[in-house]
Amino acid sequence: MKNQTKAKINKGFYSSLKISSYICCGIALTALVGVILFVMIRGTGHISLQLLFGDPKDGDTILPAFLGTLRLVAVSILLAVPLGIFTAVFLVEYMRGKGKLVRLIRLTVETLAAIPSIVYGLFGYLVFVVALSWGYSMWGGGITLAVMILPTIVRSTEESLLSVPDSYREGALALGASKVRTIFKVTLPSASSGIVTSVVLAVGRVVSESAVLILTVGMVVNKIPAALTEPGTSLALDIYYFANFGKPDEAAATAVVLLLFVLALNLLAALCGKLIRKKYGDNA
Numbered sequence: 528m529k530n531q532t533k534a535k536i537n538k539g540f541y542s543s544l545k546i547s548s549y550i551c552c553g554i555a556l557t558a559l560v561g562v563i564l565f566v567m568i569r570g571t572g573h574i575s576l577q578l579l580f581g582d583p584k585d586g587d588t589i590l591p592a593f594l595g596t597l598r599l600v601a602v603s604i605l606l607a608v609p610l611g612i613f614t615a616v617f618l619v620e621y622m623r624g625k626g627k628l629v630r631l632i633r634l635t636v637e638t639l640a641a642i643p644s645i646v647y648g649l650f651g652y653l654v655f656v657v658a659l660s661w662g663y664s665m666w667g668g669g670i671t672l673a674v675m676i677l678p679t680i681v682r683s684t685e686e687s688l689l690s691v692p693d694s695y696r697e698g699a700l701a702l703g704a705s706k707v708r709t710i711f712k713v714t715l716p717s718a719s720s721g722i723v724t725s726v727v728l729a730v731g732r733v734v735s736e737s738a739v740l741i742l743t744v745g746m747v748v749n750k751i752p753a754a755l756t757e758p759g760t761s762l763a764l765d766i767y768y769f770a771n772f773g774k775p776d777e778a779a780a781t782a783v784v785l786l787l788f789v790l791a792l793n794l795l796a797a798l799c800g801k802l803i804r805k806k807y808g809d810n811a
Contacts, residue, residue: 595744601669603670603673637682
Protein backbone atom coordinates (compact mmCIF):
# COMPACT_ATOMS: atom_id res chain seq x y z
CA MET A 528 0.00 0.00 0.00
CA LYS A 529 2.79 2.32 0.94
CA ASN A 530 4.65 1.57 -2.29
CA GLN A 531 1.53 2.21 -4.35
CA THR A 532 1.02 5.58 -2.66
CA LYS A 533 4.65 6.50 -3.32
CA ALA A 534 4.33 5.43 -6.95
CA LYS A 535 1.22 7.61 -7.39
CA ILE A 536 3.04 10.59 -5.87
CA ASN A 537 6.02 10.09 -8.18
CA LYS A 538 3.74 9.71 -11.19
CA GLY A 539 1.89 12.90 -10.30
CA PHE A 540 5.17 14.75 -9.75
CA TYR A 541 6.62 13.76 -13.12
CA SER A 542 3.30 14.49 -14.82
CA SER A 543 3.37 18.00 -13.36
CA LEU A 544 6.92 18.45 -14.63
CA LYS A 545 5.83 17.38 -18.10
CA ILE A 546 2.92 19.82 -18.07
CA SER A 547 5.20 22.59 -16.80
CA SER A 548 7.65 21.95 -19.64
CA TYR A 549 4.83 22.22 -22.19
CA ILE A 550 3.63 25.47 -20.63
CA CYS A 551 7.13 26.98 -20.58
CA CYS A 552 7.71 25.93 -24.17
CA GLY A 553 4.39 27.48 -25.17
CA ILE A 554 5.24 30.76 -23.43
CA ALA A 555 8.64 30.92 -25.11
CA LEU A 556 7.22 30.19 -28.56
CA THR A 557 4.38 32.69 -28.05
CA ALA A 558 6.86 35.40 -27.10
CA LEU A 559 9.10 34.62 -30.07
CA VAL A 560 6.25 34.52 -32.59
CA GLY A 561 4.72 37.64 -31.07
CA VAL A 562 7.92 39.66 -31.45
CA ILE A 563 8.47 38.47 -35.01
CA LEU A 564 4.87 39.16 -36.05
CA PHE A 565 4.90 42.60 -34.44
CA VAL A 566 8.08 43.61 -36.22
CA MET A 567 6.95 42.16 -39.56
CA ILE A 568 3.51 43.80 -39.42
CA ARG A 569 4.92 47.13 -38.28
CA GLY A 570 7.85 47.29 -40.67
CA THR A 571 6.92 45.46 -43.88
CA GLY A 572 4.71 48.26 -45.18
CA HIS A 573 7.50 50.83 -44.82
CA ILE A 574 10.10 48.99 -46.89
CA SER A 575 10.82 50.90 -50.10
CA LEU A 576 13.42 51.00 -52.86
CA GLN A 577 14.79 54.23 -51.42
CA LEU A 578 15.21 52.62 -48.01
CA LEU A 579 16.93 49.55 -49.46
CA PHE A 580 18.99 50.86 -52.35
CA GLY A 581 18.73 54.65 -52.31
CA ASP A 582 21.52 57.18 -52.32
CA PRO A 583 22.26 58.33 -48.75
CA LYS A 584 22.25 61.93 -49.98
CA ASP A 585 18.64 61.62 -51.16
CA GLY A 586 17.16 60.47 -47.83
CA ASP A 587 17.09 57.64 -45.34
CA THR A 588 18.54 54.39 -46.65
CA ILE A 589 20.00 51.27 -45.08
CA LEU A 590 22.34 50.47 -47.96
CA PRO A 591 25.44 51.69 -46.03
CA ALA A 592 24.28 49.65 -43.03
CA PHE A 593 23.80 46.48 -45.07
CA LEU A 594 27.21 46.79 -46.71
CA GLY A 595 28.74 47.66 -43.35
CA THR A 596 27.20 44.56 -41.78
CA LEU A 597 28.65 42.36 -44.51
CA ARG A 598 32.08 43.90 -43.98
CA LEU A 599 31.94 43.44 -40.22
CA VAL A 600 30.85 39.82 -40.64
CA ALA A 601 33.68 39.17 -43.11
CA VAL A 602 36.37 40.72 -40.90
CA SER A 603 35.24 39.10 -37.66
CA ILE A 604 34.68 35.64 -39.16
CA LEU A 605 37.96 35.61 -41.10
CA LEU A 606 39.81 36.44 -37.89
CA ALA A 607 37.86 34.44 -35.31
CA VAL A 608 36.99 31.20 -37.12
CA PRO A 609 40.52 29.93 -37.92
CA LEU A 610 41.81 30.97 -34.48
CA GLY A 611 38.82 29.42 -32.70
CA ILE A 612 38.93 26.13 -34.63
CA PHE A 613 42.68 25.65 -34.18
CA THR A 614 42.40 26.50 -30.48
CA ALA A 615 39.72 23.83 -30.08
CA VAL A 616 41.83 21.34 -32.05
CA PHE A 617 44.79 22.07 -29.77
CA LEU A 618 42.69 21.53 -26.63
CA VAL A 619 41.04 18.31 -27.80
CA GLU A 620 43.69 16.62 -29.92
CA TYR A 621 46.93 17.69 -28.25
CA MET A 622 46.06 18.63 -24.66
CA ARG A 623 43.70 15.79 -23.77
CA GLY A 624 44.74 14.29 -20.46
CA LYS A 625 46.54 17.42 -19.29
CA GLY A 626 43.74 18.33 -16.93
CA LYS A 627 44.89 21.41 -15.01
CA LEU A 628 46.04 23.41 -18.01
CA VAL A 629 42.99 22.48 -20.07
CA ARG A 630 40.66 23.39 -17.19
CA LEU A 631 42.41 26.75 -16.85
CA ILE A 632 42.04 27.49 -20.57
CA ARG A 633 38.38 26.41 -20.55
CA LEU A 634 37.71 28.58 -17.51
CA THR A 635 39.28 31.53 -19.29
CA VAL A 636 37.24 30.91 -22.45
CA GLU A 637 33.99 30.54 -20.50
CA THR A 638 34.75 33.72 -18.55
CA LEU A 639 35.29 35.62 -21.80
CA ALA A 640 32.02 34.24 -23.16
CA ALA A 641 30.15 35.57 -20.11
CA ILE A 642 31.52 39.12 -20.34
CA PRO A 643 28.86 41.69 -21.41
CA SER A 644 29.30 43.05 -24.91
CA ILE A 645 29.65 46.63 -23.66
CA VAL A 646 32.90 45.58 -21.93
CA TYR A 647 34.24 44.36 -25.27
CA GLY A 648 33.16 47.68 -26.75
CA LEU A 649 35.08 49.57 -24.09
CA PHE A 650 38.11 47.36 -24.77
CA GLY A 651 37.91 48.11 -28.49
CA TYR A 652 37.48 51.82 -27.84
CA LEU A 653 40.47 52.07 -25.49
CA VAL A 654 42.75 49.90 -27.66
CA PHE A 655 41.88 50.72 -31.26
CA VAL A 656 40.25 54.15 -31.08
CA VAL A 657 42.43 55.71 -28.36
CA ALA A 658 45.69 53.78 -27.87
CA LEU A 659 46.37 52.95 -31.54
CA SER A 660 44.79 56.23 -32.74
CA TRP A 661 42.76 54.50 -35.43
CA GLY A 662 39.68 56.52 -34.60
CA TYR A 663 36.26 55.05 -35.33
CA SER A 664 36.72 52.46 -38.06
CA MET A 665 35.17 49.32 -39.49
CA TRP A 666 38.49 47.57 -38.98
CA GLY A 667 38.55 48.25 -35.23
CA GLY A 668 34.93 47.17 -34.89
CA GLY A 669 35.54 43.96 -36.82
CA ILE A 670 38.54 43.00 -34.68
CA THR A 671 36.61 43.71 -31.48
CA LEU A 672 33.71 41.55 -32.69
CA ALA A 673 36.19 38.78 -33.54
CA VAL A 674 37.47 38.84 -29.96
CA MET A 675 33.88 38.77 -28.70
CA ILE A 676 32.75 35.74 -30.72
CA LEU A 677 36.00 33.79 -30.30
CA PRO A 678 34.91 32.03 -27.05
CA THR A 679 31.66 30.87 -28.67
CA ILE A 680 33.50 29.31 -31.59
CA VAL A 681 36.11 27.68 -29.35
CA ARG A 682 33.58 26.04 -27.00
CA SER A 683 31.19 24.91 -29.75
CA THR A 684 33.99 23.50 -31.89
CA GLU A 685 35.51 21.76 -28.88
CA GLU A 686 32.20 20.05 -28.08
CA SER A 687 31.87 18.97 -31.72
CA LEU A 688 35.37 17.46 -31.72
CA LEU A 689 34.75 15.67 -28.43
CA SER A 690 31.64 14.06 -29.94
CA VAL A 691 33.72 12.35 -32.65
CA PRO A 692 34.32 8.71 -31.59
CA ASP A 693 37.89 7.86 -30.67
CA SER A 694 37.62 4.80 -32.91
CA TYR A 695 37.78 7.13 -35.94
CA ARG A 696 41.14 8.51 -34.78
CA GLU A 697 42.48 5.10 -33.81
CA GLY A 698 41.47 3.60 -37.15
CA ALA A 699 43.19 6.36 -39.12
CA LEU A 700 46.35 6.11 -37.03
CA ALA A 701 46.35 2.31 -37.38
CA LEU A 702 46.28 2.70 -41.15
CA GLY A 703 49.43 4.80 -41.00
CA ALA A 704 48.01 8.31 -41.15
CA SER A 705 49.90 11.01 -39.26
CA LYS A 706 48.36 12.97 -36.41
CA VAL A 707 47.87 16.08 -38.53
CA ARG A 708 46.40 14.10 -41.45
CA THR A 709 44.01 12.35 -39.08
CA ILE A 710 42.82 15.68 -37.72
CA PHE A 711 42.23 17.28 -41.12
CA LYS A 712 40.98 14.22 -43.01
CA VAL A 713 38.94 12.44 -40.32
CA THR A 714 38.25 14.44 -37.16
CA LEU A 715 37.41 17.87 -38.56
CA PRO A 716 35.17 16.54 -41.38
CA SER A 717 33.28 14.41 -38.85
CA ALA A 718 32.75 17.47 -36.63
CA SER A 719 32.12 19.91 -39.48
CA SER A 720 28.35 20.07 -39.00
CA GLY A 721 28.75 21.33 -35.43
CA ILE A 722 31.48 23.73 -36.51
CA VAL A 723 29.19 25.25 -39.13
CA THR A 724 26.51 25.69 -36.47
CA SER A 725 28.98 27.50 -34.19
CA VAL A 726 29.98 29.83 -37.01
CA VAL A 727 26.34 30.66 -37.73
CA LEU A 728 25.74 31.43 -34.05
CA ALA A 729 28.76 33.71 -34.11
CA VAL A 730 27.54 35.50 -37.24
CA GLY A 731 24.12 35.95 -35.65
CA ARG A 732 25.74 37.67 -32.68
CA VAL A 733 27.80 39.90 -34.96
CA VAL A 734 24.84 41.15 -37.02
CA SER A 735 22.75 41.83 -33.90
CA GLU A 736 25.45 43.68 -31.95
CA SER A 737 25.19 47.42 -31.37
CA ALA A 738 26.91 48.28 -28.05
CA VAL A 739 30.34 47.23 -29.34
CA LEU A 740 29.93 49.10 -32.61
CA ILE A 741 28.81 52.39 -31.09
CA LEU A 742 32.16 52.60 -29.29
CA THR A 743 34.36 51.33 -32.12
CA VAL A 744 32.72 51.95 -35.51
CA GLY A 745 30.84 55.15 -34.75
CA MET A 746 27.49 55.71 -36.41
CA VAL A 747 27.88 57.32 -39.85
CA VAL A 748 24.57 56.40 -41.49
CA ASN A 749 24.69 58.68 -44.54
CA LYS A 750 27.91 57.48 -46.13
CA ILE A 751 29.29 54.23 -47.53
CA PRO A 752 32.86 53.93 -46.19
CA ALA A 753 35.43 53.59 -48.93
CA ALA A 754 37.78 51.51 -46.78
CA LEU A 755 37.80 49.55 -43.54
CA THR A 756 39.78 52.34 -41.90
CA GLU A 757 36.77 54.68 -42.07
CA PRO A 758 33.78 54.84 -39.68
CA GLY A 759 30.49 53.33 -40.78
CA THR A 760 27.33 51.68 -39.55
CA SER A 761 25.44 48.38 -39.44
CA LEU A 762 21.82 47.27 -39.53
CA ALA A 763 21.67 47.08 -35.72
CA LEU A 764 23.12 50.59 -35.45
CA ASP A 765 20.63 51.90 -37.98
CA ILE A 766 17.76 50.55 -35.87
CA TYR A 767 19.24 52.39 -32.89
CA TYR A 768 19.68 55.56 -34.97
CA PHE A 769 16.16 55.58 -36.41
CA ALA A 770 14.57 54.80 -33.03
CA ASN A 771 16.44 57.62 -31.29
CA PHE A 772 15.77 60.23 -33.95
CA GLY A 773 12.00 59.84 -34.07
CA LYS A 774 11.75 57.50 -37.07
CA PRO A 775 9.98 54.39 -35.74
CA ASP A 776 8.72 53.30 -39.16
CA GLU A 777 12.24 53.22 -40.62
CA ALA A 778 13.47 51.42 -37.50
CA ALA A 779 10.79 48.74 -37.89
CA ALA A 780 11.56 48.33 -41.60
CA THR A 781 15.27 47.94 -40.83
CA ALA A 782 14.40 45.35 -38.19
CA VAL A 783 12.49 43.37 -40.83
CA VAL A 784 15.53 43.40 -43.11
CA LEU A 785 17.72 42.26 -40.22
CA LEU A 786 15.32 39.41 -39.41
CA LEU A 787 15.31 38.26 -43.03
CA PHE A 788 19.09 38.46 -43.13
CA VAL A 789 19.41 36.25 -40.04
CA LEU A 790 16.81 33.84 -41.47
CA ALA A 791 18.81 33.57 -44.70
CA LEU A 792 21.94 32.79 -42.68
CA ASN A 793 20.14 30.02 -40.79
CA LEU A 794 18.78 28.51 -43.99
CA LEU A 795 22.26 28.62 -45.51
CA ALA A 796 23.66 26.91 -42.43
CA ALA A 797 20.99 24.21 -42.60
CA LEU A 798 21.83 23.63 -46.27
CA CYS A 799 25.56 23.43 -45.51
CA GLY A 800 24.91 20.99 -42.68
CA LYS A 801 22.78 18.81 -44.97
CA LEU A 802 25.48 18.76 -47.64
CA ILE A 803 28.15 17.93 -45.06
CA ARG A 804 26.11 15.06 -43.61
CA LYS A 805 25.48 13.76 -47.12
CA LYS A 806 29.19 13.83 -47.93
CA TYR A 807 30.59 12.47 -44.68
CA GLY A 808 27.71 10.41 -43.40
CA ASP A 809 25.40 10.71 -40.41
CA ASN A 810 28.30 11.11 -37.97
CA ALA A 811 29.24 14.47 -39.46
